[in-house]
Amino acid sequence: MKTLLSTRRLVKRFGGVHAVDHVDLSLEGGKITALIGPNGSGKTTLINVVTGMLAIDGGDIVIDSVRLQRIRPSDVASYGITRTFQNLRLIQQMSVLDNILLVLTERNIWGALFEQHTKFHLATAEEILKKVGLWEKRNENAESLSYGQRKLLEIARAVSMEARIYFFDEPFAGLFPEMVRIVSGIIRELRASGAAVVLVEHDMLLVRELADYCYVLDSGKVIAEGTPEHVLKQQNVVEAYLGK
Amino acid sequence: MEYLIHIAVLACIYGILGISLNLVMGETGLISVTHAAFYGLGAYAVAFLLVGFGINFFLATLAGMILASGVAFAIGVVFLRLKEVYYVLGTVGSNVILFSVLLNWNSVTRGPLGIGGIPRPEIFGFRFSENEAFLLLVLAAVAITYAISVLITRSSFGRVLNAIREDEDVVSVFGYSVYHYKLVIFTIGAAFAALAGAFLASYLTYISPFSFTVVESIFILSIVVLGGLGSGRGALIAAGILVITPEALRFVGFTPDIAAQMRQVLYGLILILLMLYRPQGLLGRFRI
Numbered sequence: 001m002k003t004l005l006s007t008r009r010l011v012k013r014f015g016g017v018h019a020v021d022h023v024d025l026s027l028e029g030g031k032i033t034a035l036i037g038p039n040g041s042g043k044t045t046l047i048n049v050v051t052g053m054l055a056i057d058g059g060d061i062v063i064d065s066v067r068l069q070r071i072r073p074s075d076v077a078s079y080g081i082t083r084t085f086q087n088l089r090l091i092q093q094m095s096v097l098d099n100i101l102l103v104l105t106e107r108n109i110w111g112a113l114f115e116q117h118t119k120f121h122l123a124t125a126e127e128i129l130k131k132v133g134l135w136e137k138r139n140e141n142a143e144s145l146s147y148g149q150r151k152l153l154e155i156a157r158a159v160s161m162e163a164r165i166y167f168f169d170e171p172f173a174g175l176f177p178e179m180v181r182i183v184s185g186i187i188r189e190l191r192a193s194g195a196a197v198v199l200v201e202h203d204m205l206l207v208r209e210l211a212d213y214c215y216v217l218d219s220g221k222v223i224a225e226g227t228p229e230h231v232l233k234q235q236n237v238v239e240a241y242l243g244k
Numbered sequence: 245m246e247y248l249i250h251i252a253v254l255a256c257i258y259g260i261l262g263i264s265l266n267l268v269m270g271e272t273g274l275i276s277v278t279h280a281a282f283y284g285l286g287a288y289a290v291a292f293l294l295v296g297f298g299i300n301f302f303l304a305t306l307a308g309m310i311l312a313s314g315v316a317f318a319i320g321v322v323f324l325r326l327k328e329v330y331y332v333l334g335t336v337g338s339n340v341i342l343f344s345v346l347l348n349w350n351s352v353t354r355g356p357l358g359i360g361g362i363p364r365p366e367i368f369g370f371r372f373s374e375n376e377a378f379l380l381l382v383l384a385a386v387a388i389t390y391a392i393s394v395l396i397t398r399s400s401f402g403r404v405l406n407a408i409r410e411d412e413d414v415v416s417v418f419g420y421s422v423y424h425y426k427l428v429i430f431t432i433g434a435a436f437a438a439l440a441g442a443f444l445a446s447y448l449t450y451i452s453p454f455s456f457t458v459v460e461s462i463f464i465l466s467i468v469v470l471g472g473l474g475s476g477r478g479a480l481i482a483a484g485i486l487v488i489t490p491e492a493l494r495f496v497g498f499t500p501d502i503a504a505q506m507r508q509v510l511y512g513l514i515l516i517l518l519m520l521y522r523p524q525g526l527l528g529r530f531r532i
Binding site for chain 1: 407416417424530
C-alpha cells in the first residue's frame with residue numbers, strides 16, 4: 001500500500017521537554033495504525049503537530065512526497081487530513097446538523113456567502129448522522145447531547161470530510177458497547193475505502209482487534225513498532241505501561 | 245408627534261449600528277470597540293461630499309461605506325491576527341486615532357466646530373425634508389440592513405462565523421481561513437456602520453467629532469449585549485430600548501443636565517444587570 005504521510009525525525013519541544021522526540025512514522029492507505037503509550041507519552045502532541053495545531057520544532061512531514069517543515073491548520077484539510085480531539089471540540093452552541101454541514105459546505109468565502117447548503121450536502125449529512133444514530137437529534141444543539149453522542153458526532157464530523165488520513169484521538173473512551181461497535185464499523189469502513197487511519201487508544205483489546213500496525217511512544221520517543229501482537233509482547237513496552 | 249418621530253429616527257440609526265455590530269460581535273465573537281469610528285467616517289464622508297461638492301446623498305453614502313470598509317480592512321489586517329485581548333485593545337486604539345483625526349484635521353472636518361448645513365437626502369427631485377419622510381427612508385435602510393444580515397447569517401458563511409465564535413482553531417483544521425472570514429465580516433460591519441453615520445449626518449444636518457468617541461462605541465456594544473449575541477432582531481429592540489429609556493428620565497422630574505448624566509449610569513446599570521441575570525441578552529442565541 002502507498003505511504004500517504006510520513007514524519008522524519010519530527011521534534012516538538014515545550015521548553016526543555018521533548019514532547020515529540022525525533023519521531024519517524026509512516027502511514028499507509030488502507031491500514032489502521034495505532035499510536036499507543038502511557039499518558040503523557042506524546043501521542044496527542046504528535047497529532048497536534050501533524051495537523052498544524054502546534055508548530056514543528058524540527059524534522060519534517062512528508063505528504064505525497066512533498067516535504068513540509070511548516071504546516072498551517074487551514075491547509076490540513078487540503079492535504080486530505082482530518083481529526084478528532086481527545087477533549088471533544090464540537091461547536092457546542094450549534095445544532096448537530098450544522099456541525100456536520102460546517103465541514104461539508106463551501107470553503108471559499110465568496111462562495112460561502114451565497115450558499116446555504118445544497119440537497120447533496122443535506123443528503124450526505126443525513127447519511128452520516130443516521131450511521132451514528134443522531135439524525136433524530138439533528139436540530140438539537142451539540143451541547144445538549146450525552147458525552148457518548150457528542151463523541152459520535154465528532155467522529156461523524158471527521159468522516160464527513162471524506163479525507164485520506166484520519167487521526168482519531170481516543171475515539172472509544174467513554175462509549176457504551178453499542179457505540180463502540182458503531183465506531184469500530186466506521187473505522188473499518190474507512191480502512192476498506194483506502195484511507196489511512198491513526199488510532200490513539202488505551203484499550204489493548206481494541207488495538208489488537210483493529211490495528212494493522214502499531215507505534216509505541218514513551219517520553220516522546222518511538223520505543224517499539226510493528227504488528228500489535230509483536231509490540232505488545234515486548235518487555236520495554238510492558239515496562240513503559242507498568243514500570244520496571 | 246414630531247418628538248416621537250425624532251426618537252424613532254434615532255432608534256432606527258442605532259438599530260442599523262446594532263445589527264451591523266451584531267454581525268461582527270454577536271455572530272463572530274469579535275468584540276469591537278471601534279464601531280463609532282466607522283459610523284463617524286460615514287457621517288463625515290456624507291457631510292464633506294454633500295456640503296463641499298453637492299454630491300447626491302446616496303452616492304455620498306456609498307462613498308462613505310467604501311471609505312469605512314477600506315479603513316476597517318486596514319485595521320483588520322493589522323489586528324485580526326492578534327489574540328482576543330490585544331485585538332480588542334487595538335480596536336480601542338483605532339477608535340481613539342480616528343476620533344483624533346476627525347478632531348484635528350481642520351481643513352476637511354473643521355475640527356471641533358464640526359460641519360453644519362448638511363442637506364437632507366434627495367432623489368428624483370424629492371427632498372426628504374420632513375421628518376416623517378426621513379423616517380420612512382431610514383426605515384427602508386433598516387429593512388435592507390436587516391435583510392442582508394439575515395442572508396449572511398443563514399448562509400454557509402454565517403455558519404462558519406458562528407463556529408469561529410466558539411472555536412476558531414477547530415474551524416481552521418477543517419480548511420477555513422479564519423483570518424479572512426473575520427476580515428470580511430469586520431469590513432462588512434464597518435460599511436453598515438457608515439450607512440448609519442450617513443443618515444445621522446443628513447438627519448441632524450450637523451455633525452461633530454464628539455458623536456464618535458470610544459464611549460459611543462461602548463454604547464453600540466451595549467445595544468448588541470442587551471439585544472443578545474447573534475440576534476439582529478434583538479439588536480433592533482435593544483436600540484429602541486436604549487434610545488427611548490433615557491428620554492423617559494426627562495418625564496420623571498430630572499432636569500435635562502442631570503438626565504444626560506443619568507444616561508451613562510443607566511447604560512452601565514443595564515449592562516451590569518444583564519451580566520448578572522440574563523447574560524444571553526433579550527433574544528440572544530449565544531452565551532457570552
